[in-house]
Each structure stands twice: as structure tokens, then as C-alpha cells.
Amino acid sequence: MRLESFAAGRWVAPSGATRPIASAVTGETIAEAGSDGLDFARMVDYARDVGGPALRAMTFHQRAEKLKALAQYLNERRDSLYALSFLTGATKSDSLIDIDGGIGTLFVFSSKGRREMPDAHVYIDGDIEPLSRSGAFLGQHVCVPLQGVAVHINAFNFPVWGMLEKLAPTLLAGVPAIVKPATATSYLTEACFRMMIESGIFPEGSFQLIVGGTGDLLSRLGCQDVVSFTGSAQTALMLRSDRHLIENSVRFVAEQDSLNASILGPDAEPGSPEFDAFVREVVREMTVKAGQKCTAIRRIIVPDATVDAVIDAISGKLAKTVIGDPALEGTRMGALASAEQKADVLAKAAIIASECDRVFGDPDAFTVEGADAAKGAFVPPMLFRCADPDAATKTHDTEAFGPVSTVMGYRDLAHAVAIANRGQGSLVASVFTRDPAVARAVVLGAGAWHGRLYFANRDTGKEATGHGSPLPHMVHGGPGRAGGGEEMGGVRGVLHYMQRTAIQGSPDLLTAIGEAWVPGSREIQGNVHPFRRTFGDLQIGETLHTASREITLEDIEHFAHFTGDTFYAHMDEAAAAANPFFPGRVAHGYLLLSFAAGLFVDPDPGPVLANYGLDSLRFQKPVSPGDSIRVRLTVKQKTRRNADYGEVRWDVAVFNQNDEQVASYDLLTMNAM
Structure with a gap:
């Protein structure tokens, strides 16, 4: 096998001296590898100018779907990889760890991307930070993809898993990669990489391959780039001490010797x-x-x-x-x-x-x-x-x-x-x-x-x-x-290939940047109940303000006896008044949730297919008999799930008759397209 690299969209055979690669089992030469003839500057430019923009144009969910498709494609063709894996000295069970484990990692990151990251281009990191009394000036941490290239230098022991476990979070982040496998087992990596290119699933420039030395590649990197290395501590020290990497603040991740x-x-x-x-x-x-x-x-x-x-x-x-x-x-x-x-x-x-x-x-x-x-x-x-x-x-x-x-x-x-x-x-x-x-x-x-x-x-x-x-x-x-490095870890691994940026501004601007409605930003009022509108028609910020409903003592007692929740704060005036949190008997928090739903729900069949949960529920102020409540229901975020339906996250705020917020939560519904 005369191994080839994949650079700037084409396969490149070595043009000069090559290194022989022997079978671990027989000692016979089975392949030769070399990187002479590669234009490393062009490879870096191709990743930045072609692969990077194409990846960043997609949302996290779109990239996650491609990871899933790639995993399925490799999974259907993995048998041919097992045969090559034997030459590395690996048994069939060893090969399952390497090959199936790598494919499984793609599946996991695809699932993490679709379940834990937004169907958007910006990842929101943490809650809104209020920076002013009125709420007109807010802060938010967001993460965006680096606009460079990730250079993955992998070890010999896992020629497939080692490549895919680095590629999965990198591609999900929206960053192109240049993969450099260890030469001793690079024939297995190259075979898997050929499948990835033949699949045509990811856009051009998303990943490239170097079989052989890296030449002057590291000297081409800058502050938007990442070097992720797996191997010996001695090699890691040599790489992390590279003057160019230090001077240009190139991110360096190392996973090296370990006396476990x-x-x-x-x-x-x-x-x-x-x-x-x-x-x-x-x-x-x-x-x-x-x-x-x-x-x-x-x-x-x-x-x-x-x-x-x-x-x-x-x-x-x-x-x-x-x-x-x-x-x-x-x-x-x-x-x-x-x-x-x-x-x-x-x-x-x-x-x-x-x-x-x-x-x-x-x-x-x-x-x-x-x-x-x-x-x-x-x-x-x-x-x-x-x-x-x-x-x-x-x-x-x-x-x-x-x-x-x-x-x-x-x-x-x-x-x-x-x-x-x-x-x-x-x-x-x-x-x-x-x-x-x-x-x-x-x-x-x-x-x-x-x-x-x-x-x-x-x-x-x-x-x-x-x-x-x-x-x-x-x-x-x-x-x-x-090595002091860190890989995988679900979304944590994705963030290593992103830049965390603090943004400060008005609620409207933060809503536009994060593609998620921020309280205080513009509300969109419509003539149609939002539950009557499809996923595609709903707009971020679309809001319904409900009528009010009085909470009576009879309501509280009926709810208590009907549910069995006769906690003293709802049933014993003296005991409730002695509690430092309550002025006397108060409504159940879950009674407020039930009445809030009754105020905003549209009962007839329509685009809302299911209500499947609440997030971030808080009861902020007690509601006494005689108080009234009303609800503001706002489309906070939209996440496409498949061709038939998507998730809508609603910002729900419950107010009393004095316009004081008494409860808040995120409502999650599945809506038809």
C-alpha cells in the first residue's frame, strides 16, 4: 500500500522518500508513507477559507445530523477496517474498541449536539447577567466557533478512535481539521478517512489528512487555531515549546504519558x-x-x-x-x-x-x-x-x-x-x-x-x-x-474549539445574537393565538398576554383536598402567618401552574402536539386568597427536531394584580411544522 494524504480537496501521493511500515504480526513491509510534496500553507488556507465558512454556515443541529450520517456510513462499512486492524496487532475485540468505539463517539456527539445545543449558530453559556437596575443593559456569555483550523496529531494505538474522538467535537463546533495519524498504523486511519471523503457528507475542506511528517505546518498556525496532541510526554514537550505556537497563543491540548x-x-x-x-x-x-x-x-x-x-x-x-x-x-x-x-x-x-x-x-x-x-x-x-x-x-x-x-x-x-x-x-x-x-x-x-x-x-x-x-x-x-489537557466530555469538548465571548447590550440585541428571547426585549403581538400557529410560522418574541383570574380561598381548599396536599401553609392561617415566608394562608405553587395553563392554553386540536415538560421553575412571591394572576407567554427559542415537528421553548411569567412577578418557568412543547 502506497499511502496518500488528502490535501486541499484531492489525494496526494508522496513525491519523495517514503518510510516503510511493517506488519506488527509478521514484520513484513505492508505499506509506505511520506508527506513530501504537500503544500502545508495551502492546506491551512483551504481549511480556513473553504472548510471553515461552510461549517459555520450550518447550525449546531445541522452539523450534529451530519455526524450521525457519517457514523451510519462508517458503521455499514466497518468490516473492511477489521481486516486491516489485525495487521496492527489488534485482536477482533481490540478492533471493536477502536473502530466501533470511534463510530460510537460520533453517534454520542451527534446526540449531544441535538439535545444539549441549540439549533442556532451561537451557543449560550450561562444565564443573563443584569448589569443595570432597569434591565435595559444586560450581559451574556456566548461561544462562537474559532475561525481557524484544528490540527490533530494522533497516537498509533487507536488509529480510528483516536481520529474520530477528536473530530466529533471539532466538527460539531464548526471548525475544520487537519488529521495527522501516527505513521506506524496510518494505513488503517487512511482507509477510514477514504470512506469519510467518499461519503460526501461533510462539505469540502471540513477535514484533511497528512500521512507522514508535518513539515512546516505548525509555523502556519495562529491564535484562531488549535493543536490537539496524543502521544508521549517528550513529544508533547517539544510541540508545546514551539516558539511559534507560544508567540501566537495557539491553543494546545495534550493527552500524554499516564501512570494510571x-x-x-x-x-x-x-x-x-x-x-x-x-x-x-x-x-x-x-x-x-x-x-x-x-x-x-x-x-x-x-x-x-x-x-x-x-x-x-x-x-x-x-x-x-x-x-x-x-x-x-x-x-x-x-x-x-x-x-x-x-x-x-x-x-x-x-x-x-x-x-x-x-x-x-x-x-x-x-x-x-x-x-x-x-x-x-x-x-x-x-x-x-x-x-x-x-x-x-x-x-x-x-x-x-x-x-x-x-x-x-x-x-x-x-x-x-x-x-x-x-x-x-x-x-x-x-x-x-x-x-x-x-x-x-x-x-x-x-x-x-x-x-x-x-x-x-x-x-x-x-x-x-x-x-x-x-x-x-x-x-x-x-x-x-x-498533559493537563481535556478531550470529549460532551459539550465541554466542543467548547474547546470555540471562543467564549462576553457580550453586553440591550435585551433586543442579546435576543438577536443568541436567537433566544430575553425578557425586556421586543414582544411581537399577533391576532392569532400562538398555539394556532405552526412551528415554522412562530417568531421568536411572539407573545400572548392573558386575562386575569382571581384566586379564592375556595380554590385553595378544593385543590388541597382534591390533590391531598394539605400542607399547613395552605390550610392553617396561624401556622402560615408564623412562617417568615408567608403573610398567611397562600395558594399552592402547583395550583398557580394549573391556573396559568388554563389562562393561556388554546383547547382545540392544532399545531401543538404535546407539552412535555417545564424547566427553571421558580415561585417568586406568595399569592394570597383574593389576589389575581395573569400570564405572559412568549416564544423563547425554537429547535427543529425532524421534518414533522420541532421543540418550542416558551418563556412563561405569572404576575399578580400589582404587576409583580410571582412565578416563572420555561414551557416545552412539540409543535407541528
Whole structure:
């Protein structure tokens, strides 16, 4: 395979020297890659001038729909990717994590975009800030897409997921991307990327691909651009220290080395479900992807009294692990990604061995099924024992990026937390415990050092996703040694590719900017009840003012007895008057909601298909018998759901006879198009 890059709308073959890429299983050359001939300046310009405007012209929902379409397209064609994935040393289950996991990430961000972001071009961040007494001058934080390009520099271990988990939030934000995969497994990335281009789902310039070196790409970037890197701490340091990136304030996100830990809680004794789950998880994290996961368990922290039991249990399961050709059905662990990776893992394991004892796995004597161990990048799982984790230094400072992990004992929970924190920042730490006090103590003691804390016990059971599974819903990243970056995390990940801007102005201007009605801005009065108007006909700011209704004591008592809500504030005058919040007996808040609906609802069949909820409900002032209420109902925001109906968010304000606001909430309805 002579791999090609995709630049400025066309596939480009290398024009000069290329780098050979070998199969992780056989060691034979299977591809060659090179980026000579690429015009990096043109690639950046193409992203900014072609891809960026096309993406920003769409709303968040339109981009989310395209993510869903792309996920469906790849999902129907993923079988051909599995065949290539075997060449990287990945088993079928490893490939599912990479390929299906990447496609699943597209689906999740599509759903997040449609459910949690507006069908608009501006993302509203937080509530309106009143900046004047009269309400004529307000503040609002909004987020808009950066007008540059995102450069994604990905690692070798997840050639599909690594690309898609970065692309999903980037494209949803409205920012084009240039993808640079690690060369060792770039043939799998290129195959997936070809499918993405062939789909024609995203507009031209939305994403480009570099197979090979990046040349002078970084020197072309500016303050509207982002570099997102996954790989070693050494490479991350080189990139983040680039003078051009520093001088131009280029955003830099890093996800790098991580000495992740797993703690066996003091309550999880041998024979308990927590102990058994802990052992299974450690073995899985050592062998899945041959330990080539940034989230894999590198340090196994257990009570002093259970060290031997843990070593015996883990060793027993590792002894049953079949190492071999990943394409064979019975293989449990495949090869490392390359011969270079094998050499690095063995060198790092030797460093750990200088202060720890290897208790399982001999790299000079192990069996490989269906392949030649000498030609492929195979190593056995290696388990070490650290007798004195307090005196050890290299064990807490050296990551062997493969099936290598170290068991160490702790005296008490505080000691376990201190050992975990010796990693100087990680992507994830897990704790196997059923004791809530243990979980709380670990969060308070270790939360600042870990990007994610995963708690597992018999209650989470099979539904738990596992220590080493970054989920698109949750933040992926960590402090310190882990790089200080942050990816995914739902909408949080999208905002990394946007600029948060504080806007200040009148209610009318804020309404226009955010495409959501702001109290105090212009109301649109119509001759037709808004419930009689279709989704397409309704306008932001369209308002109905209702007639008034008096609240009587009979109303309050009838509601109390009919619903069973006979709380004293509604039924006992003396007790209510003694309450500092009430002047005496008052109407139920839910009675006010019911009467408010009766005032504004149009009862006949029409475009309103369903009322499916309320948001931000507040009761602001008590209503006494004899008071009257009226309602202002305003179209606040519109969100298209499909070709047949859309969501209308109504701003509802309830006032008394003195024009004092007594209640407010957002009403959500589904309206026909």
C-alpha cells in the first residue's frame, strides 16, 4: 500500500522518500508513507477559507445530523477496517474498541449536539447577567466557533478512535481539521478517512489528512487555531515549546504519558465480589490492545495483607492468556504495534526491573500461537512486585506502554492515595470498594491528581464500562504528567474549539445574537393565538398576554383536598402567618401552574402536539386568597427536531394584580411544522 494524504480537496501521493511500515504480526513491509510534496500553507488556507465558512454556515443541529450520517456510513462499512486492524496487532475485540468505539463517539456527539445545543449558530453559556437596575443593559456569555483550523496529531494505538474522538467535537463546533495519524498504523486511519471523503457528507475542506511528517505546518498556525496532541510526554514537550505556537497563543491540548493506578479498597477482601472484579479488570487492562492504552493500569495498589493473594490471582489468569496472531479466534492478546514499540516496552520494563521483582512473564521464554515471536512485535504480559513503593522512584516515573504492570502494597487508605498521587497526574485511577467512606476519601485525596476516578463494585456489575474506557460523555484528560489537557466530555469538548465571548447590550440585541428571547426585549403581538400557529410560522418574541383570574380561598381548599396536599401553609392561617415566608394562608405553587395553563392554553386540536415538560421553575412571591394572576407567554427559542415537528421553548411569567412577578418557568412543547 502506497499511502496518500488528502490535501486541499484531492489525494496526494508522496513525491519523495517514503518510510516503510511493517506488519506488527509478521514484520513484513505492508505499506509506505511520506508527506513530501504537500503544500502545508495551502492546506491551512483551504481549511480556513473553504472548510471553515461552510461549517459555520450550518447550525449546531445541522452539523450534529451530519455526524450521525457519517457514523451510519462508517458503521455499514466497518468490516473492511477489521481486516486491516489485525495487521496492527489488534485482536477482533481490540478492533471493536477502536473502530466501533470511534463510530460510537460520533453517534454520542451527534446526540449531544441535538439535545444539549441549540439549533442556532451561537451557543449560550450561562444565564443573563443584569448589569443595570432597569434591565435595559444586560450581559451574556456566548461561544462562537474559532475561525481557524484544528490540527490533530494522533497516537498509533487507536488509529480510528483516536481520529474520530477528536473530530466529533471539532466538527460539531464548526471548525475544520487537519488529521495527522501516527505513521506506524496510518494505513488503517487512511482507509477510514477514504470512506469519510467518499461519503460526501461533510462539505469540502471540513477535514484533511497528512500521512507522514508535518513539515512546516505548525509555523502556519495562529491564535484562531488549535493543536490537539496524543502521544508521549517528550513529544508533547517539544510541540508545546514551539516558539511559534507560544508567540501566537495557539491553543494546545495534550493527552500524554499516564501512570494510571487501580486501588483495591481495604474492604475488598479475597473472595469478595470486589476482589474478583479487581483481578479481572487488572488482567483485562494488561492484555487488551497488548496494554497499549493511555488509560491502562500501570500500578496495582493493594492492602499489604493481600499482596500475595493478588499476585497469585493475577498470575493465574495471565497464565491462561493466549498470545498469538490476532486474526485467530482463540487469541486473547495480539502483538504490539511495531518492532520499535516492542524495543521501547522491553527497555522500560528493564528500568522497572531495576527496583522491582518480576513475578510473571519472561520476555525471553513465552509461546506465540500462529505466528513467529521473533518476527512479530510480541511480548508476554509482565507483572512486577514493588516491595517498597515509598522508596521506589522509577516505578512511579516510568511507563512501559505495553502489557506491564506493578503490584505494590499500602498500609492504610491515606497511604494508598499517596502512592497513587506519586504518578504526578494521570488520566484515570480506579477504586474497587463498596464502602462510601472509602470512595469519598479517595476523591478528596486524589481527585486533584486524576482526570477521572472510576469506582466499581458488585452494585455496578456488568453495566460498568471499565477502568480503561474513556467515554464521549465524560472528560478524557488529566493533570501533570498526563498533559493537563481535556478531550470529549460532551459539550465541554466542543467548547474547546470555540471562543467564549462576553457580550453586553440591550435585551433586543442579546435576543438577536443568541436567537433566544430575553425578557425586556421586543414582544411581537399577533391576532392569532400562538398555539394556532405552526412551528415554522412562530417568531421568536411572539407573545400572548392573558386575562386575569382571581384566586379564592375556595380554590385553595378544593385543590388541597382534591390533590391531598394539605400542607399547613395552605390550610392553617396561624401556622402560615408564623412562617417568615408567608403573610398567611397562600395558594399552592402547583395550583398557580394549573391556573396559568388554563389562562393561556388554546383547547382545540392544532399545531401543538404535546407539552412535555417545564424547566427553571421558580415561585417568586406568595399569592394570597383574593389576589389575581395573569400570564405572559412568549416564544423563547425554537429547535427543529425532524421534518414533522420541532421543540418550542416558551418563556412563561405569572404576575399578580400589582404587576409583580410571582412565578416563572420555561414551557416545552412539540409543535407541528
